[in-house]
Amino acid sequence: MSKQSEKIRNKEYIYAPELETLAKKVIEEKDLPTNPARIKYILVYPNISKKTAGKCIRCSNELKFLGDCDYIVEMSGDLWEQLDEETQYILMWHELKHILVTVNDKTGENEFRMLDHDVQDFYSIIKAHGIDWFTNLKTMAASVYDLDPNDLDGFSI
DSSP states (O other), X not given: OOTTEEEETTEEEEEOHHHHHHHHHHHHHTTOOOTTOOEEEEEEESOSBTTBSEEEEEOOHHHHHHHOOSEEEEEEXXXXXXXXXXXXXXXXXXXXXXXXXXEOTTTOOEEEEEOOOSSSSOHHHHHXXXXXXXXXXXXXXXXXXXXOGGGGTTOBO
């Protein structure tokens, strides 16, 4: 097993520079205020769960210490590989929208928080790509994981 991947409980976590490259593009093009957050990107194989395409995690103090990061963006590997570039872009945009960097008025230090959805998704993503992008993602997940489309009510991003 390589230094940049680790198997834990039948899952493999792989550092993914291609996700970081895409994230930098999304951050720049969408002018996302993620600075000075340190973000790590990993692919989880076969998946985070069959009903989770991606997620953004705000790191605990322990993870910040050990991983030198403030957030981790995870993508379900098997599903990610099946997505077209546009859907990958939108999914990355969605996960990065959860990052909220604020400044503490009293200390002047950066604080890292999670931003909830405006609506079922983020309004800016729905405005740009419509709600169908999420329906298409769920359909792809049903195909990749051989799930009944009726079982995807709890599918999340």
